[in-house]
Amino acid sequence: MTTRPKTDGAGDASREPTADSQWPLWEVFLQPGSGAPHEHVGSVHAVDAEQALQNARDVYARRGEGNNIWVVPTRSITASTPDDMGPFFDPGNDKPYRHPQFYKAPRGVRL
């Protein structure tokens, strides 16, 4: 049989080699309400962006939890490693002046 064209689409991840027999992984970000920031809620397997969107809707928004969904290929996310913890975060621990609590709020300003 002749080869048929694959469905195309932005973010098509179907040609990405995967380590196991699973479809590529996508991270799901859900906006709980209008104007609210999108929050990471979990991940789904899908062969392309449209399927990832549908799977995210079915797995994470089926009870009306949100009003907008982002899906991002997991491979597109660069994460810091546990080894980075020292150099990345420790220097912040001894610099309390980076927090705003030393400033006196003017009277009448609600905190």
Add this chain to the structure above:
Amino acid sequence: MSRADSSAAAQPRNDNFQYLLRLGDDRLVLGHRLSEWCGHAPILEEDIALANIALDLVGEANLLLTLAANGEAGGRDADALAYTRDAIDYRNCLLVELPRGDFAVTVARQFLFSCHALAQSDALRQSANTDLSGIAGKMHKEARYHVRHSGDWMLRLGLGTDESHARLQAAVDDLWRYTGEMFLTDEVEQRLVAAKIAVDSSTLEDPWKTRVLDVLKQAGITTPEVVWMQRGGRMGRHTEHLGHLLAEMQVLQRQHPGATW
């Protein structure tokens, strides 16, 4: 239909009841068929997706059968209609009662039905029965997602591997002869069409065909030629499969009538 109900005064009520049963039974039976996939779908995400669609359909059936029961003199409720009627009293089309088959059959059946449900619910939003038009609004929203999800899978299977393509073609070939029944109309429906309550089913065929043939073409699936369309469900003449489905669905209420938990 009982003898007492055949009087002229009872006819509008009876027409309404019959019509709501058709709408409700289509969804109840298909919802039950889909629920059979729970725990068996190809991947976890699709398992949840199929269960979601099943719950949408059973929820729609609950509203429609409740509306049917409210208009009935007998004092039955939606549960009584779902769990105590025999196959001969079910009014669903044959398409929805066929066994779930493989995943391609489930996808194809869902797509063929949901395209019909989309056009039907769209029209029913204008129904003079405000309860029905309200339910139709909800059904239309849900049908839009069902068409999107199943239509997507039609393309994936049709354009996927040789095996997925062959299975989808076989599914469409097998199911096609059951599609004509969705567009049959009769006197019951026509009386309700005149009262602006129902939609004439025969008018839904063109929009259905446009959408379905377009997707079949995109998916590389050949449209089957059919000489005879199966029918009978609307009159209670069902395939052998509905009896088995109902036996499973109704066993608890049959053995323990009125049981609650």
